[in-house]
Amino acid sequence: MKNQLQLLWRLQTVERQIEESRREIYSYPVALERLQHMREARHEKEEEEKKKIEELERERMNKEGELEMERERIKRSQLKLLEIKTNKEYQALLQEIEGGTERNSQREEEIIVLLENIDQTKAAYATTVEQGRQENIQVEEETAEIKNRIVATEQDIIRNQHIREEIVRELDPELLRRYDTLKEKRNGIAVVLVKNEGCQGCYVNIPPQMYNEVQKHKEIIVCPNCNRILYWEDTRTV
Ligand SMILES: [Zn+2]
Structure with a gap:
């Protein structure tokens, strides 16, 4: 009976190992999915920052366009100033030039802020890209490791199933x-x-x-x- 009891104990041990291996195999796809999500989140962040840089650049170009147009207007007004006959017209034109100059100095300040913002966003983007690159290496390594573990665990199951069959052959069927x-x-x-x-x-x-x-x-x-x-x-x- 001692032998039979030992066999029974070994049978239970090996069956539990097989179950444990199966549970492990079920958990691997979840781990792979988690890595994939991490990668996607990083990619999304990259795309967002890229879009933000593009938007800021567009805004800067618009502002520079406005600045240039205003400059032209001021230049034309200044030329017109030479042909003005009445004082009233002269004052009006002078005010227009002043207003344009003020608007442009405001624009210049805004452009400086935009440029600073663009620099910061570009730096953040570069960091994200670099982090993403390192993360990709890590994800690839972990993915390969998980795939290896799946193969090893499947081999464990097959080996343990053979052991189980051997035990069952020796066990009293009752x-x-x-x-x-x-x-x-x-x-x-x-x-x-x-x-x-x-x-x-x-x-x-x-x-x-x-x-x-x-x-x-x-x-x-x-x-x-x-x-x-x-x-x-x-x-x-x-
Ligand atoms: Zn009990």
Whole structure:
């Protein structure tokens, strides 16, 4: 019986490993997706900053166009000033020139602010591009690593399935059926270790007599509380 119990314990261990591997494989696409989202967010930020630079440049060009047009107007007014006959007209034209000059100095200040803004946005954009470049390298490395892990985990599953088949071949079919039923009823755990006179499945103490019996490995003994098969691992020989 000792051998059968050991086989049962190994069967449960290997089955849990297979389940764990499957869970891992399910989690990999999520990790890949997270990396992809990170990349997309960075790209979006890049595009936004690029658009902002373009907008600012357009604004600057408009302002410079207005500045130039105003200059032309002022120049024409100044020429006209020479041909003016009446004082009233002269004053009016002078006021127009003054107004234009004021508007242009305002525009020049605005252009300076725009240029500063453009410089800052370009610097931010360059930082984003550089960060994106480094991030891409990182994402590619991580993606490759995840893909390697998927392959390795799939190989683990295949190896463990072979081990499982070998164990099942040696197991008493009746015991296997009992194990399978119990596993289904007890959340995937059919065999539990007994430690310090307690069941490690439900953490309830078992009677001392039963504890002795479990250590003898002579028959299948189940926990009086959770009904799981009790297994005692002899750590002195392991
Ligand atoms: Zn129990």
